[in-house]
Amino acid sequence: MSSRKIDVDIITFNIAINCCCHSNRVDYAFSLLLSAFKRGFVPDVFTYTTLIRGLLSQHKSAEARLFFTNLIKLNELQPNVVAYSTMINGLCKTGHTEMALWLLRFMEKSECKPNTVTYTTVIDSLCQHGLVDDALILQSEMMEKGILPNVWTYSPLIQVLCKLNRWEELSLLLEQMIEDLNISPNVYTFTILVDAYAKSGKLDDAKQIIKIMNERGEYPNIVTYNSLMQAYCSQGQMDEALDVLSTIKSKKMMPNCYTYNILLDAYCRELKLDIAMVLYRNMECEGLSPTVVTHNILLHGLCRLGKTLEALAFFYKIQELGHKPEIVTYQTLLGGLCKSNYVDKALSFFQTMECNGLIPESKTYNIIICGCLWNKKYNEASKLVHKMVDCGFSADAITTSLLQQILTKVQDPTLLAMHQKCLQSGNYEQ
């Protein structure tokens, strides 16, 4: 555009910067910011908000925070509600809900009041972190301030109430949304309900929601159908699950990796690995590449059948095909190896995690320690606990009953101290 002497302005730059950020090239975005400066344009609140979002989507949250605060200090940025909401969302997504809440409270006292989006963002984060009651309080607070919740605000609240089986409160909330505020549930809201019912074994309720969706023209999408499929699968109704797959195809929708992973996992749980493998090969024909989750499901399937060594061979085969294992992959195989009494293999396999750039989690240690104890390898178990401590894990990172078992055979002051600390913190049945 510049070489053709077409006039550009800061908005042109903002659009291009936004483009770079959405293509995960914040570096290019910042180059464009420099060119804008060089050409005498003054970046505005849109420019900076976009760049902050770009940094956040690239997991550069510390940089985003610094950028945001410095711009304000230097008087380059007078944030509006969108700029604040963007920053608040970034804080939430990086686990800094406290800071997000602080910024929300700061806004409430300032000239720039939070809006529905701002509150929804924080409510969602509180729900995700299990702070449902705080989220519900925040939702009533916003209403008292005259900020009306919308269909987005209700989604996380509905989801978390379902997850906690707080069905009474769910129906009250749905009533408030639909009857009092006249907000119609949309595909997202309905899908959350289908999924919740699927996971709670309420197949009939899940089916009922699909019926309502079709009646109201909020047609189920691939995510909704995947959840419905999950509902059938968890009831062992595999023929009906396959009917859902046919429905998806008849509606000219494309099954995705989730669709196949749900089916594969269900067949693996029924120990029908042959069917799972047929579906696995079928994925490629549909233009779908299996993900690490697909492979984890199959590996777990092999382990369930006691075909642990085949699982190990499959692990190496998929690695040769260029698929990187994840922590779950290791945990699946470690669990399998331990259960098949290949604890020595498990121990050496455990050592290879770091070569793959994976840092064991507390759960990883608990699996292998459990395996050691199962095979009466108390000294190995004790060594692993020490390794955990060296890696900075605290006493509550290990299951108390495992510690107790080790202590019956190994005298170790460090372990004893940990055990007592666990008992005090009251997480015995963790």
Place this chain on the structure above:
DNA sequence: CTCTGTTACG
């Protein structure tokens, strides 16, 4: 021109 939500594995 900038902000919020749904599904799979240990």
